[in-house]
Amino acid sequence: MDVNLILNDHFVLVQRKSQMSLHQLPKKEGKQWTIKVGRDLVDLSSALGKPHGTFKLSRNEENKSKAFSLVPSNDVVEMKEKLKDLNSGENNKEIWDDGKSQQLKKEDIEELRGQGLTGSEIVTQLVENSKTFQIKTEFSQEKYLSKKEEKYSEWVEILKPNIRHLAKYFHSQDPMQILNLRPDTLAMIMSLANIKSNGKFGVFDGGCQGLVTAAILDRIQGFGTVWNLCLKGISQKRVIQAMNFSPEQLKPLKNANLHKVKESLKKEENGDGDEVPAAKIIKLDEDAPQPLELGSLDGLVVLCRRPNAIAKELVKLLAPSGNFVIFCPYSEPLCETYTDFRECNLAVNLKLTEAWFRLHQVLPLRTHPEVNMSGSGGYILSGIKVVS
Amino acid sequence: MSFAKTKHAVEEGDTVIIYVNPQAMYAIQVKPLIATKKGDMVENIFQTAYGALKVQELVGKKFGHKVQFSRGWGYLLHPTPELWTLNLLHRTQILYTPDISLIVMQLDLKAGSIVVESGTGSGSLSHAIIRAIAPTGHLHTFDFHQQRVEIVTKEFIDHGLETFVTAKQRDACKDGFDLEDTADAVFLDLPNPWLAISHAVKALKNSGGRICTFSPCIEQTQKTCEALVAKGFKCIETMECLQREFQVKNITLPDVDDYNFSFSQTTDKDSEGNGKKEGRKFRALLPALQMAGHTGYLTFATWPRQSSVQI
Numbered sequence: 001m002d003v004n005l006i007l008n009d010h011f012v013l014v015q016r017k018s019q020m021s022l023h024q025l026p027k028k029e030g031k032q033w034t035i036k037v038g039r040d041l042v043d044l045s046s047a048l049g050k051p052h053g054t055f056k057l058s059r060n061e062e063n064k065s066k067a068f069s070l071v072p073s074n075d076v077v078e079m080k081e082k083l084k085d086l087n088s089g090e091n092n093k094e095i096w097d098d099g100k101s102q103q104l105k106k107e108d109i110e111e112l113r114g115q116g117l118t119g120s121e122i123v124t125q126l127v128e129n130s131k132t133f134q135i136k137t138e139f140s141q142e143k144y145l146s147k148k149e150e151k152y153s154e155w156v157e158i159l160k161p162n163i164r165h166l167a168k169y170f171h172s173q174d175p176m177q178i179l180n181l182r183p184d185t186l187a188m189i190m191s192l193a194n195i196k197s198n199g200k201f202g203v204f205d206g207g208c209q210g211l212v213t214a215a216i217l218d219r220i221q222g223f224g225t226v227w228n229l230c231l232k233g234i235s236q237k238r239v240i241q242a243m244n245f246s247p248e249q250l251k252p253l254k255n256a257n258l259h260k261v262k263e264s265l266k267k268e269e270n271g272d273g274d275e276v277p278a279a280k281i282i283k284l285d286e287d288a289p290q291p292l293e294l295g296s297l298d299g300l301v302v303l304c305r306r307p308n309a310i311a312k313e314l315v316k317l318l319a320p321s322g323n324f325v326i327f328c329p330y331s332e333p334l335c336e337t338y339t340d341f342r343e344c345n346l347a348v349n350l351k352l353t354e355a356w357f358r359l360h361q362v363l364p365l366r367t368h369p370e371v372n373m374s375g376s377g378g379y380i381l382s383g384i385k386v387v388s
Numbered sequence: 389m390s391f392a393k394t395k396h397a398v399e400e401g402d403t404v405i406i407y408v409n410p411q412a413m414y415a416i417q418v419k420p421l422i423a424t425k426k427g428d429m430v431e432n433i434f435q436t437a438y439g440a441l442k443v444q445e446l447v448g449k450k451f452g453h454k455v456q457f458s459r460g461w462g463y464l465l466h467p468t469p470e471l472w473t474l475n476l477l478h479r480t481q482i483l484y485t486p487d488i489s490l491i492v493m494q495l496d497l498k499a500g501s502i503v504v505e506s507g508t509g510s511g512s513l514s515h516a517i518i519r520a521i522a523p524t525g526h527l528h529t530f531d532f533h534q535q536r537v538e539i540v541t542k543e544f545i546d547h548g549l550e551t552f553v554t555a556k557q558r559d560a561c562k563d564g565f566d567l568e569d570t571a572d573a574v575f576l577d578l579p580n581p582w583l584a585i586s587h588a589v590k591a592l593k594n595s596g597g598r599i600c601t602f603s604p605c606i607e608q609t610q611k612t613c614e615a616l617v618a619k620g621f622k623c624i625e626t627m628e629c630l631q632r633e634f635q636v637k638n639i640t641l642p643d644v645d646d647y648n649f650s651f652s653q654t655t656d657k658d659s660e661g662n663g664k665k666e667g668r669k670f671r672a673l674l675p676a677l678q679m680a681g682h683t684g685y686l687t688f689a690t691w692p693r694q695s696s697v698q699i
Contacts, residue, residue, distance in 0.1 A: 053693060074695055162496055184490055184629050191489035194468045196519045197499045199394060219520060221499035298394050319396070320452020321466040331634070331673050338636045339671070348407050348463050352634045352673070355486065360626040360685065362613040367606060384407075386452050386463050 006047050006158060011242040013159040013169065014044070017150045020169050022161070022242060034067045038151060041067035047158055057154045059116045076155045079123050079145040086127070089135035103129040119152035139366060161242050163215045170209060170239065178208045179303060180329040182377025184357040190215060192382040193299040194323040197223035202256075202297045202317055204229040206304025209238040213253070214245075216301075222248045227256045227292055229314065256292045265294065292317065300324040307337050307381075315346060318385045326381040334381045347383035354379050391467055391515070392522070392548035398446045398464070403547055405465040405475060406455065408436060415467065415475035417546060420444040436462065467547075469515040476543075479536050482512040483577070486631045487602065487683055492520050494688045495573040495598045500524040504567060504574045504591050506560040506584065507531040511540040513575070518552045528567060530558040560584045567591040577602045582615035589619060589691065596693040604684040612687055621689035628685055634673045641668040 006012055009027045013020055016037050023044060026033050033045040040057065046069035047055055056073035060066045089095075104112075104126060112122050126148060127133050133141065159165060167183040175182075189212060195201065197220040203213045205228070216226050217240070228235075240253075297318045302311045302325070311326045318324055324347070328334050334352055341347050355377050359370045390402040398404055398418055406414045414434070420443075422432040432443040438460025449455060451466040465471060470485050483491075491513065497503065497520040508514060508531040517527050531537050537557045544550050558565070561580055564587035574588040574597070581601040588599055599621065603609045609626055616624050 051693075164494060164496055167493075183493070184486075184627075187489040187493035188486065188631075190493060191470060191485055191516065194470070194519075197523055215493075219498050221524070223499055223523060319394075320450060321464070322452070323468065335636045335671050335673055342636075348465070349410060349413075351410075352636060354632045354634070356630040356632055358628050360609075360628070362606075362610055362624075362626045362687070364610070364614065367610055384452075384465055386454075386465075387450075388454070 004051050004160065006050055006052060008048065010244045011161050012044075012047075012052070013157075013161050013165055014042075015157040015159060016155070017146075017153055019150065020165070020172075022166075022169060024242075037156060042156070043067040043069045046070045052158050052160045055156055055158055057119070057156065059118075061116075070156070070158070073155060077120060079120065079149055080142050082120065083124070083127060083141075083145065086141075087134040088138045088141055091137060092140070094135060095132050101130050101132040102126065103131065119149070119154035122152050123148045161244065163211075163218050163243070166214070166239055166242055167211060170211060176329070178211055179206070179305065179327070180376065180378045181208055181211060181303065181327060182355065182357060182374055185327070185355045185377040185380065186211065186215060188353075188355055188380060189301055189325045189327060190219065192323060192380065193301050193325045195219050195299060197221065199298040200225045200227070200296060201299045201301070202227040202229050202292075202314065204300075204302045204304065204310065204314055205236040206302075206306075208236060208303045210236040210240040212301050212303060213237075214239040214243050217245060217249055217253060218243060220252060222251050224252050225254060226252045227254050227297070227317075229256050229258055229317075231258050254292075261292050295319050298322050302326045303328075305329060305333070307333050308340065311337055311381075312340060312344070312346070315341075315385055320385055320387045322385050324383060324385060327378055328381075329376075329378045331379045334379050338381055341381075341383065345388040346385060348386050350381070350383040352379065352381050390548070391469075391472075391519075394466065396450055398449050398451070400444075400447050401546070403467050403472075404446060404451075405467055405471045406434070406436070406441070406462050407465050408438065408462040412437065413465075413471065413475055415472065416443055416446075418443055418446050436460075438462070469512075469519050472515050473512045476510055476512060478510055479539060480507075480509040482510045483602065484512075484680075484683065485516075486629050487686065488513050488516045490627070490629050490686060491575060491600055491602075492516055494686070495575065495600055497521055497573060498525075501572045502570055502593075503527045504565055504571045504588070505529040506558070506565070506576055507533075507578060508536060508540050508555060509577065510536070511543055513577075514540065514544075514553065515547075515549075517575075518549050522549075522552050525552070527553040528565065528571070529553060529555050530560050530565060531555070532557065532559040560587060565591045569594050571597055573598045573600070575600045575602075579608070580611075581608065582611045585612070585615045585619055592691045594694040594697045597691045599689050599691060601687045602684045603687070604682075606685065609685040609687055616687070616689045620692070622692050624687065624689040626685050626687045628682070630680055630683070632679060633676050635676070637672050637674055639670055639672045643667050 008025050008029055011024045013022055014037060023035050032043055034041050035044045050072055054073050054076060055070040057068035058071045167186050170178045171182055195216050201216055205213060213226060213228055294316050300314060300318050302314055307326050307328055315324055326337060338352050341350055358373055361368055361370055400418055403415055403417050406416055416434055420432055421429040424430055434441045434443050436457050439458030441457050449464055451464055453464060454461045455464045473485055501521045502525055503517050508529040514529055534557050537555050541555045544553050561583035568590055571591045574591060576584055601612050613624055
């Protein structure tokens with residue numbers, strides 16, 4: 001059940017070169033939806049009904065100041081290919097960075113945009129009006145053109161959101177909105193919690209926008225159960241929404257208010273026939289969950305800034321030999337949790353780890369690690385529950 | 389058996405993990421008899437530092453509980469791909485969990501994915517791929533070494549995973565995969581992955597897919613990236629990941645005269661005005677003194693939907 005068309009009410013990712021943004025198309029058909037891509041206005045609703053892929057920003061000929069519309073395109077032209085016949089230099093010995101190399105002013109460029117020139121045409125104008133372009137080295141020219149394309153490229157990718165893109169997007173926008181859960185750390189959580197179909201998993205999301213829950217739902221594709229464990233009514237679900245899950249893919253998701261679970265467990269224990277006054281029901285979804293039982297989960301993921309002492313309590317939901325992962329953006333709370341678990345003999349294979357991650361630029365004669373790097377992606381305490 | 393399904397108690401034939409401490413874990417297949425080097429069948433008794441364990445007695449025992457040895461005890465754990473990776477018999481250098489987890493996520497693997505892997509090696513990554521794609525997906529895995537294919541095939545059967553995987557002997561670079569328009573993802577861990585790129589393209593679905601190559605050396609990575617660009621792959625990214633592990637220790641630093649000093653004119657007594665010596669206590673997060681510094685470069689790329697495909 002793979003929906004590959006851009007539909008109303010669905011989320012899409014719009015990408016121009018390395019810039020990405022997340023948008024939701026309007027619920028109502030026929031409604032126009034204009035978004036900003038860099039400094040350009042784009043009518044996203046013009047892509048409705050088309051398959052995800054590459055689109056060209058197309059100008060309305062009559063009214064040049066209106067938003068661009070999107071036209072499916074297969075003819076992406078890279079500026080470095082288009083301008084490859086120009087001269088280039090040997091080195092930067094004669095190049096002086098005095099800010100006067102470019103003869104077009106800001107106003108001139110704005111005028112060109114207003115005249116309806118395409119991105120490629122504007123970049124060509126910039127190159128023609130640059131005093132230094134043809135004495136730059138080839139590599140320097142490529143870098144220059146790449147930089148200009150970031151701003152002016154007339155092609156965008158409309159992508160179907162997936163966990164890989166969303167994890168990167170949310171982390172790059174504002175890391176603490178997802179507790180600094182970097183994508184590679186998310187990948188480790190998925191392995192260490194033994195996420196697999198036909199398993200029963202519990203997630204306590206203390207501020208990750210539902211990223212881990214969405215990742216599990218995506219991995220298991222309807223086979224199994226994911227308990228969204230919550231205390232308060234603030235539901236973490238932005239990423240779950242952005243995934244455009246179908247009803248089948250959402251089927252495993254069940255909400256469990258921990259206070260209600262505690263009540264129903266007490267009830268069973270006491271064998272009460274009496275009517276217990278209904279606990280304050282905090283409505284998250286329309287689900288009426290079957291009671292969640294202690295010692296029933298195959299895997300548990302806890303994501304919060306203060307894992308003590310809730311993590312220890314939630315591990316009671318895990319079956320013996322079940323896997324747990326506790327993620328925290330800070331290491332100090334996890335030190336306490338680690339010591340706590342150790343002293344109580346709750347688990348074996350207890351490991352406190354941090355993931356180290358680096359991207360590389362791989363280009364002929366220009367291969368090196370990227371200049372910027374993530375300094376931290378959060379900490380993980382993982383282990384296997386045992387009965388001592 | 390217990391890889392495919394979560395069980396609460398051991399059944400005969402299951403592969404289980406006996407855990408003594410983080411450095412002493414063992415994967416054991418639960419069967420009453422075991423072959424000696426000479427080929428004779430003897431009672432399956434497993435020796436540990438804490439004594440012997442009659443393996444057949446594990447049948448019926450619960451996972452997550454203690455098991456007794458003749459001079460001590462350990463824990464009986466349910467197998468997972470992570471535990472298997474740490475305890476499998478190495479026939480080749482293997483991939484470990486940090487790289488494996490990144491590969492599974494960056495290839496967009498999920499239940500139902502069809503994956504091509506070459507080379508199979510010791511089956512470390514294979515087990516994690518199967519976990520991600522079961523019950524509706526399939527793994528086609530290839531290795532040019534006949535014996536390795538035989539050993540890994542037996543392991544898949546022992547672990548109850550044979551319906552999810554096909555292991556074949558094949559030289560991927562020379563002969564390709566004999567698959568067309570089939571795979572959602574291709575993984576290459578070969579000395580010369582650039583030679584298999586065309587074969588990978590043929591195996592990938594025309595509606596698009598993902599590719600990953602793992603290479604210890606930067607030269608291999610460079611050649612692979614050039615081949616990917618030339619073939620028309622998009623979103624080519626090269627990355628590496630490592631794990632830093634920490635110990636948690638309570639540290640006490642005694643107040644020793646060696647460090648008692650101040651430039652200002654004070655008496656020998658400390659700031660409190662008493663002569664009592666107090667140590668400093670704190671809980672420290674200690675990184676390991678030595679850690680794995682490099683495994684390999686992971687290169688990922690997207691095979692875009694081909695224009696021949698109608699939606």
